[in-house]
Amino acid sequence: MLKHSKVLLIQTAFLGDAVLATALLEKIRMESPDTEIHILVRKGNESLFKAYPYTNLKTVWSYDKSRKWSSWLELRRDLSKEHFDAVYVIQRFLGMGLLSLCIGAKRVFGFDKNPMSLFFTEKVRHEWGTGIHEVERNTALVKSWLGEKVFKPYLRTPKIDLATEMQKKEYICISPGSVWETKRLPIRIWIEFIQLLPENQVVVLMGSPGEIELSDQIAAAFQGSNRIVLNETGKHPLLASAYIFQQSKMSFVNDSGPMHICSAENVPTVAVYCSTVPSFGFGPLADWNRIVETKHVLDCRPCGDHGKKNCPLGHYACGEGIEAKSLLQAYQDYLSSGC
Structure with a gap:
């Protein structure tokens, strides 16, 4: 059975995709509590993860799409210093697939529809349009490590003062x-x-x-x-x-x-x-x-x-x-x- 002491999750798509990636954070936290987790998300989505209350999540990295290639090069430089045991590429696009292969990780896992999947350590079939939920698809990426059990996405948000008209559970x-x-x-x-x-x-x-x-x-x-x-x-x-x-x-x-x-x-x-x-x-x-x-x-x-x-x-x-x-x-x- 695989053992990872330090992993990187990559999901730099839209807000909803980033939220759904928290299901993998929960799975790793619950089933491999000693693993140090890093996650790479699109700039603007970092706050979701910086509020994650568990210390398993060590670092939240961000990809600035407004300066696409300079940000990519900075990430390649900085992530190469981390020496990850494994990288899990949750999306199917060329740029992040290429990045996962350029940072010196021991293993790279991703979907077969990623243009760089030929070079992944393990590529997982990406099923689309069959009713399989995205959190199930994402969980398949870590199946060879942690099995098939699916966890729900999770957010913990700090309390704010609501308007007088906004009574809890009434609006x-x-x-x-x-x-x-x-x-x-x-x-x-x-x-x-x-x-x-x-x-x-x-x-x-x-x-x-x-x-x-x-x-x-x-x-x-x-x-x-x-x-x-x-x-x-x-x-x-x-x-x-x-x-x-x-x-x-x-x-x-x-x-x-x-x-x-x-x-x-x-x-x-x-x-x-x-x-x-x-x-x-x-x-x-x-x-x-x-x-x-x-x-x-x-x-x-x-x-x-x-x-x-x-x-x-x-x-x-x-x-x-x-x-x-x-x-x-x-x-x-x-x-x-x-x-």
């Missing part, structure tokens, strides 16, 4: 954004959903600074009404935002990073899928969750492995075909569940 979060436009539920449907909610249900809008305009459109629809719709989009650093999700009654999210934050915090989650589908393996993992998607069969859906900047056919039927009453039904299901 719901809505996160209308996504990096990809074809993963965004149309704003009009979010507005219709809020209108269907009980008037005393406090709604908190969440998102990154780049998504302020989306939340502003929703908030503007309720100006002057008796509803409390708090627009917190772009107002908080990453961990503070995660705490707001954690304290919510439940959260409504697109197929995006906030969904995975809710999974890692076990927040009751309603996940909306427009152009993508749950079988890609990025579904919600909270103990209570629901998936909402169009009930219409569309030959064009999914239109790709990821979202797109706009609908290739111009109609966006996968998003426009979702009904606000489906979101309301999920809300009512949770209230009646007794969870």
Whole structure:
């Protein structure tokens, strides 16, 4: 059986991918507690891991994609000094596959779809579109070391002061954004959903600074009404935002990073899928969750492995075909569940 005293995990993709990588941190911590763990993530995602409460995680490294090759060269220099027993490349892209091979680690493990997989010590089949969850795929990378048991992602967020209207476990979060436009539920449907909610249900809008305009459109629809719709989009650093999700009654999210934050915090989650589908393996993992998607069969859906900047056919039927009453039904299901 393999034994590693020092390993590096590499996941420099988007926020949600980084959150899901915490499942491997948990697996290594629980099943090989003496192993020193390092992780390399995209710049901006470091705070997620710097708040990780266990000393098994020694160093959080960051890759600055705004200065791609200079950052890559700096990482090659600095990581070469660490003398890792093993590197686990969680993503499938050339740059990080090449980096893993250039830092002098004893062994390199990665997916067969990585262009550099021919040179890996062990390459693992990357199954896609079969319903296998990403945390299961990632766990397969360490199977020869630690076996098949899958752990859930985990986040621990520091407490912050909440607005007076945000009573613990009483408000719901809505996160209308996504990096990809074809993963965004149309704003009009979010507005219709809020209108269907009980008037005393406090709604908190969440998102990154780049998504302020989306939340502003929703908030503007309720100006002057008796509803409390708090627009917190772009107002908080990453961990503070995660705490707001954690304290919510439940959260409504697109197929995006906030969904995975809710999974890692076990927040009751309603996940909306427009152009993508749950079988890609990025579904919600909270103990209570629901998936909402169009009930219409569309030959064009999914239109790709990821979202797109706009609908290739111009109609966006996968998003426009979702009904606000489906979101309301999920809300009512949770209230009646007794969870």
